[in-house]
Amino acid sequence: MPITCLPRAIKEHAVLTLFKARSVITMNTAMPRASAVLVRDGMILEVGEPEQMQPWLEGQEYKVDEQFADKVICPGFIDPHLHPSMAAVLLPMEFITAMRWKLPWGDIDPVTTADGFDLRMQALHASKEANEPLFIWGYHQLWHGSMDKARIKQVSDERPIIVWHRSFHELYMNDAAMSMAGIDPAQIKPGMQIDIEQGHFFELGLGFAINRLNPWILAPEKYAEGLQRLKQVVHHGGHTSIGDLATGLFNFDTEAQALAEQLEGDDVPFRTRLVVHGTRLTQGGRKPEEGPAMAEALLSHNTHRLSFARHIKLFSDGAFFSQLAQMQEPGYIDGHHGEWLAAPEELERHIRAYWQAGYQIHVHVTGDLGLELTLDILQKMQDEKPRFNHGFTFEHFGFSTPEQIRRIKALGAQVSANVYYLHELSDSYAKSGIGYERASQMARLGSCLKAGINTTIHSDFTMAPAEPLNSMWVAVTRQNHAGNVMCPEERLSQQQALEAITINAAHTIGLADITGSLRAGKRADFTVLDQDPLTCEPDALRDINIAATVFEGNVFPIE
Amino acid sequence: MSEPASSSHIKPVTLIGGYLGAGKTTLINRLLNQPELPSGTAVLVNDFGDINVDESLIRSESNNGNVIGLSNGCICCSISDDLSQALDQLNTLPITQVILETSGVAEPARVWQHCHYPGFLPKAAVVVVDAVNFEQRSKDKYVGALVKAQIAQADMLVLSKTELNPHFQLNNLTPQLTSRDTKLIETILGWQRAGAHAALASETTKLPRFSAQTWYQEEAVSQRDIDTALRALDASVQRVKGWVETDAGVLQVDKVGANVAIKRLEQDAKPNILGLVFIFYVDQNSRTQGNPLTDWEWTKTAS
Numbered sequence: 080m081p082i083t084c085l086p087r088a089i090k091e092h093a094v095l096t097l098f099k100a101r102s103v104i105t106m107n108t109a110m111p112r113a114s115a116v117l118v119r120d121g122m123i124l125e126v127g128e129p130e131q132m133q134p135w136l137e138g139q140e141y142k143v144d145e146q147f148a149d150k151v152i153c154p155g156f157i158d159p160h161l162h163p164s165m166a167a168v169l170l171p172m173e174f175i176t177a178m179r180w181k182l183p184w185g186d187i188d189p190v191t192t193a194d195g196f197d198l199r200m201q202a203l204h205a206s207k208e209a210n211e212p213l214f215i216w217g218y219h220q221l222w223h224g225s226m227d228k229a230r231i232k233q234v235s236d237e238r239p240i241i242v243w244h245r246s247f248h249e250l251y252m253n254d255a256a257m258s259m260a261g262i263d264p265a266q267i268k269p270g271m272q273i274d275i276e277q278g279h280f281f282e283l284g285l286g287f288a289i290n291r292l293n294p295w296i297l298a299p300e301k302y303a304e305g306l307q308r309l310k311q312v313v314h315h316g317g318h319t320s321i322g323d324l325a326t327g328l329f330n331f332d333t334e335a336q337a338l339a340e341q342l343e344g345d346d347v348p349f350r351t352r353l354v355v356h357g358t359r360l361t362q363g364g365r366k367p368e369e370g371p372a373m374a375e376a377l378l379s380h381n382t383h384r385l386s387f388a389r390h391i392k393l394f395s396d397g398a399f400f401s402q403l404a405q406m407q408e409p410g411y412i413d414g415h416h417g418e419w420l421a422a423p424e425e426l427e428r429h430i431r432a433y434w435q436a437g438y439q440i441h442v443h444v445t446g447d448l449g450l451e452l453t454l455d456i457l458q459k460m461q462d463e464k465p466r467f468n469h470g471f472t473f474e475h476f477g478f479s480t481p482e483q484i485r486r487i488k489a490l491g492a493q494v495s496a497n498v499y500y501l502h503e504l505s506d507s508y509a510k511s512g513i514g515y516e517r518a519s520q521m522a523r524l525g526s527c528l529k530a531g532i533n534t535t536i537h538s539d540f541t542m543a544p545a546e547p548l549n550s551m552w553v554a555v556t557r558q559n560h561a562g563n564v565m566c567p568e569e570r571l572s573q574q575q576a577l578e579a580i581t582i583n584a585a586h587t588i589g590l591a592d593i594t595g596s597l598r599a600g601k602r603a604d605f606t607v608l609d610q611d612p613l614t615c616e617p618d619a620l621r622d623i624n625i626a627a628t629v630f631e632g633n634v635f636p637i638e
Numbered sequence: 639m640s641e642p643a644s645s646s647h648i649k650p651v652t653l654i655g656g657y658l659g660a661g662k663t664t665l666i667n668r669l670l671n672q673p674e675l676p677s678g679t680a681v682l683v684n685d686f687g688d689i690n691v692d693e694s695l696i697r698s699e700s701n702n703g704n705v706i707g708l709s710n711g712c713i714c715c716s717i718s719d720d721l722s723q724a725l726d727q728l729n730t731l732p733i734t735q736v737i738l739e740t741s742g743v744a745e746p747a748r749v750w751q752h753c754h755y756p757g758f759l760p761k762a763a764v765v766v767v768d769a770v771n772f773e774q775r776s777k778d779k780y781v782g783a784l785v786k787a788q789i790a791q792a793d794m795l796v797l798s799k800t801e802l803n804p805h806f807q808l809n810n811l812t813p814q815l816t817s818r819d820t821k822l823i824e825t826i827l828g829w830q831r832a833g834a835h836a837a838l839a840s841e842t843t844k845l846p847r848f849s850a851q852t853w854y855q856e857e858a859v860s861q862r863d864i865d866t867a868l869r870a871l872d873a874s875v876q877r878v879k880g881w882v883e884t885d886a887g888v889l890q891v892d893k894v895g896a897n898v899a900i901k902r903l904e905q906d907a908k909p910n911i912l913g914l915v916f917i918f919y920v921d922q923n924s925r926t927q928g929n930p931l932t933d934w935e936w937t938k939t940a941s
Contacts, residue, residue, distance in 0.1 A: 271754040283752040286722025362718060363703065364686040405780075416783050419743040422658035423780050452780050 093120045095141035096632060097129060098603075100152040102611060106582045106596035116152065118603040121631030126597050146634070150626050151611045153577065154596050155319025155349075155604030156547040157584035159495050160441075160474055160537035163323050163342065163351070164334045167305030168296055169216055169247075169541045170312065175199045176217035176245065178503060178560060180544050183308075183315040187217075193224030200234045200242075212239040212259060212295055219245040221507065226251045228278030241292065246400045247541075249281035250288060260291035297329075299337075306341035315637060316545045317625040319349050319604035320595075322537075322588040324441060324474065325392050327356040335380070343384050348628055348635040350384040352588040353377075354441060357391045357429055358421065367429045371436035388589045390439045392474075393429050394420040396449030399477045399500055400542065402512055404446030406478065411513055417446050427456045434460040439470035439589060441495070445477040454486050461490055472587055475500075475539065477521055478513075484526045493533040495587050498522045499543030502553045506561040518565070524554055524579075525569035535584040536576070547580040551612065552621035554579065573613045573620070605629040649680075649728070651736040651753040652826065656766035657775060657785045658742030661798030661817060663688045665766055665826075666739050670714055671695065672823050677711030678734035679827075682724055684741055686716050721752055729757045735827075743784060746791040762829040765792035769806035770799045793831045794850070794917075796822065807890075811915045813850040814879055819894070821876055824848070825917065847920040848876070851931050854913040861886040861900075868898050872918070872930030880914035888912075 096118045103113040105126055117124040117132050125132050129143075174180055175196055180187040190196050200215065207213055213235075218226055231240050231253040239256035243249075257264065257278070267275040272284030280288040295301065313321055326334060342351055355377060361370045370391070377387040397403025397418035405417035420443070421429075433440050444450045450473060457471055469491060476496040487494065501522045509518035527534040536554055538545045554571045557564050571579065585595025594604045609624040627636045656662050663683075667690045670681055683689055691706065691714060698707035705727070706714045713731065717724045721738075728736065736758065740749045746763040753760035765788050768775075775785045789795065789808065797816045800806060808814060815822050828848040861884040868878060868891065878893035881903070888908050892899040903909075918930050 266756045268754070268756075271756065272751060273756075283722050283725075283755055286720065287726070287756060290722055290726050359719075362685060363716070364689075366687075416787075418745075419781070419784070422742045424658055425742075448780065 095119045095124070095136065095139050097132065097136075097141060097143045098147060098152065098605070098629070099129065099143065099145050100147045100607075101149050103152045103597060104154070104577070104611075104613060105598065106154050106578060107598045110598075113597075116597060116603065116605070118632045121603055121633075123597060123599055123601050123603050125599050144634075147607050147626070151608045152597070152605045152629075153608060153612065154581040154606070155594060155628060155630065156317045156580050156606045157320040157322075157535075157588070157590070157595060158313075158316070158318055158537050158540070158545055158547060158580075159322040159352075159535050159584040159587045160324040160497075161321055161540035161545055162325060162328060163306060163309050163321075163338065164326075164328055166309045166312070166541050166545075167302050167337070170305045170308035171296075171301055172214040172216040172243065173203050174217050175203075175215055175223075177219055177222040178544075181315070181546055181549075183311040191222045193222075196223040197230070197233070200231070200240070204234050204238060204240070207238065210238060212241065212256065214241050214243065214296070216243040216247075217245050218242050218251075226277075226279075228253055228276070231278065246398075248401060249279065249285055252278045252280070252288070254278075259295075260288065262288070262291055302333075302337055303341060306337055310342065310347060312540070312545050314348050314628060314635060315625070316547060317606040317608075317628055317637075318545070318547065319606065319628055319630050320352065320585065320588070320590055321349055322352045322354060324354050324537075324539075325356040325359075326353040326387075327359040331355075331359065338385060339382065343382050345633075347384055348630040348633070350386070350590075350594075350630075352390070352590060353385060353387045354390040354392045354588070355387065357393045357433070360391075367425075367432040370429070370432050371438060374433075374438070388439075389437065390441060390589060391433045392441045392443070393426060393433075394443040395426060395453050396420060396444060396446050399445040399475060399497070400504070402508075404477050405448035405452075406446045406513065407448045407451060407480070412511070417448070419449075423452055423456075426452070427459070430456050430460060431463075434466070434469070435464060437466075439472070441472045441474050443474045445475050447478040447480055447483065450476070450479055450483055454483060454490065454492075457490050457492060458486075467491065470587070470589070474537075476523075478517060479523045481523070481526060484523065484530050484532070487527070488530040488532050493535075493587060494524075494527050495535045495537050495584075496522050496524055496527075497539045497543060498524060498536045498550055498554045499538065501557060501565055502559050503543070505559045505565045506563065520566050520569065522554075523569050524571055528571060528575050533583050533586050534579055535587045536579045537584075546621070548612070548623055548625070549621045551576040551580055552617070555617045555620060573615075573617065576620075577612055603629055603632040647734075647757075649733060649736055649758050650761035650830075651738050651758050652761050652829065653738050653740055653746055653749055653753070653763045654766065654826075655740040655744060655746040655749070655763060655788055655792070656742070656796075657768070657781065657788060659771065660742070660766040660768040661796075662739055662742070662766050664798065665796065665817065666737070667691075669737060669823060669826075670708070670712070673710060674823075675708075675710055675712050676734065676827070678732060679712040680728050680731070680733040680736045681712065681714045682717055682721075682728075682736060682738045683714060684717055684739055686714075689714065721749075722755070725755050725758055735761075737827075743781075745784070745787050747787075750791075760831075762793045762826075762831050763791060764794045764796060764826055764829065765789055766796045766798055767808060768799055769797050769803040772806070772808075794826070794829055796826070809909050809911065811852050811854070811880055811911055811913050813852075813877070813915050813917050815877065815917070819877070825876065828919070848917060849920055850915055850917045852913060852915045853880075853931075854911075855882055858883045858885065860884060861889065864889070864891075865898070865900065868893055871916075874919040874930045875916055876919060877917040878914055881909045881912050882914065883908075883912050 098116045113126045115129045174187045239259040240253050242251045264275045267273050272282040396405035403417045442453050471492040474495050505518045509515040536550045554576045557570050582595040585591040593602050607627045670691050695708045697709045704716045750760045795814045800816045825848045882889050888903045890901045
């Protein structure tokens with residue numbers, strides 16, 4: 080795997096910088112607030128009051144940076160679970176979505192009607208060069224009505240137009256797009272997972288379409304463009320660290336090389352913790368027990384911003400957005416079952432291999448039965464080889480029961496939740512999924528914090544917007560898209576929610592020694608806000624303006 | 639992507655399903671090492687991990703390492719989590735039929751839908767059932783519903799490890815074979831779901847065909863009649879299995895080739911389904927014109 084090691088910019092004179100702020104929120108309980116941070120060569124020398132920092136400054140060249148004097152400095156935000164490679168595919172597309180998305184190149188206003196969707200398609204069509212294919216993402220029948228080829232044709236017959244469902248699991252295209260992709264309608268027979276009359280491709284039919292659209296969506300230059308956009312999104316959201324929680328999702332070598340080219344270098348304002356996709360790593364005839372040694376070999380490829388560690392990603396049950404989470408009784412209202420992404424015995428075998436090797440294991444769990452299985456396996460591991468401080472993390476954490484919270488605590492595990500599920504899905508899952516009681520209690524985060532479980536929240540971008548302040552807002556208000564507060568008992572305080580996106584997230588991806596809070600010795604990673612996220616009105620959280628981020632002492636303004 | 643001429647032929651797909659450890663790989667290994675595997679058969683497996691092909695049979699390996707060419711003109715191909723890519727790749731190769739090993743956690747009905755893919759159609763769903771562990775698995779809180787669904791969705795069941803649990807019974811009338819049946823591989827290759835897509839008919843005439851018919855019993859018959867009828871069956875009937883209510887009580891019938899085994903069940907062991915399932919070889923030239931069970935109709939008429 081060729082990863083080029085780029086040298087850090089070497090500063091000839093380590094000039095000290097004293098950042099002054101209206102307030103500094105440290106997330107260090109021993110000194111929760113301060114007014115200044117002193118930085119040398121990317122490292123925090125001291126957090127506190129300027130007058131107490133004189134011993135550092137005597138005889139040293141230093142400058143006072145007052146550009147944030149009326150702002151609030153927070154520890155740099157961290158999203159501990161997103162997917163840069165998936166985002167790179169999606170971000171070059173145009174968004175028409177029912178929910179608000181704040182993107183660096185413009186806010187995407189919600190479009191919640193069929194007419195609105197058509198108008199927006201027409202506007203996008205008018206804005207494009209002739210014959211340039213138009214890829215649209217975000218369609219959902221619940222808001223935008225039923226989609227078909229004829230509807231796309233009303234926008235244009237000549238321009239190839241591809242409309243992707245919000246779930247990413249299906250798409251529609253017009254004849255121009257089909258001929259661009261080389262899809263011959265004569266080949267498509269009734270019964271296939273393709274409705275050629277409607278231009279609709281789903282399940283394996285979607286795979287058929289993607290295999291033919293790949294030159295437009297996965298071409299190296301497109302992929303590079305997508306990663307550049309991701310870089311902007313991550314910066315715009317105020318992050319200074321992220322976790323790629325399934326490196327190797329598509330193709331390990333291609334991804335690793337593209338990440339090294341696009342997400343390393345002085346212009347990249349964040350670091351990425353790479354957590355390799357465990358079953359992909361040993362795919363092709365390797366035994367799970369060989370995995371830890373293979374993962375170990377990746378550590379030698381680490382660069383300054385991109386680093387593997389002894390972390391591994393594994394999967395339990397199916398996609399939350401597709402109602403394939405495995406549920407305990409009484410299950411789904413319509414009686415369907417979720418799915419396992421691997422047989423329980425296989426999951427256990429992989430977990431055991433990495434547990435024995437001392438790894439921190441991250442398991443994708445969505446339903447309470449998926450969680451129960453993974454807890455049972457963790458219990459077995461603790462019985463076989465007790466470990467402290469193992470950092471076993473439940474990722475996504477859609478549905479859970481109060482009893483499972485106690486087990487998570489007892490087994491020493493932690494939680495990384497996609498709290499946005501609650502915002503976008505709790506309303507529809509209450510009506511046509513699992514009923515109000517359980518739907519309102521998805522993302523049971525208040526209980527986790529109360530139990531003293533290290534708990535963080537993530538976007539799983541592109542499942543949710545990569546906006547930590549938006550995730551924080553959902554965790555604090557538990558307001559869904561319909562405007563209803565779902566299970567206020569599980570709300571987080573603003574303090575807890577800010578911990579979740581800073582220090583707790585750093586613990587989850589193994590970066591707490593260098594970032595996640597502001598104290599002497601850590602990297603100077605800040606997110607600079609116009610308003611104070613601990614004292615503002617909860618409802619204002621998601622609209623707080625992010626003025627800049629600081630990554631290892633370097634300021635990266637956000638326009 | 640260019641579409642080669644060969645893709646105009648519809649390739650039938652036979653699914654081999656069953657839960658992890660049921661014996662799918664053993665069965666696939668047996669298939670792959672079968673010298674009579676018809677040339678042009680593509681065997682799609684989840685992972686080469688436990689696949690064991692006799693080295694003398696291996697002819698070539700592709701650049702990207704996911705296709706192994708065999709000297710009998712067949713190929714073995716790993717799916718690597720993307721069935722659509724594997725099928726598109728097969729569309730560029732001169733193949734005539736596909737054996738598809740499903741993931742251990744897949745529901746055959748779902749994969750069946752997936753096999754309605756340009757250039758392919760599903761032909762049969764074979765599910766391997768582990769005679770040792772099935773009982774326990776079907777009650778498991780995590781996978782019980784899944785293993786029961788896998789069986790319910792099968793056209794044919796292959797019982798594995800029966801030597802370790804000879805009395806294992808699945809109480810249903812889905813055609814069942816065991817991994818010790820001598821004609822197992824031929825039967826699997828020739829199996830076609832009743833009512834499978836019409837487009838397959840013309841494509842599969844070159845292959846041997848097996849089929850099954852189920853007779854649901856409505857009225858009791860005499861033991862003597864059933865015994866006579868079983869022995870009078872055409873030689874193309876490979877197996878008969880099921881439960882019949884007679885004047886002598888409920889009988890469990892198990893006919894393999896010419897051997898008829900009839901066992902009387904205890905009063906309280908009466909199964910909830912009564913009937914017989916027949917597995918037979920379809921010979922287009924025989925006097926029965928493909929259906930050796932025309933004579934069995936007497937029971938139907940009698941009821």
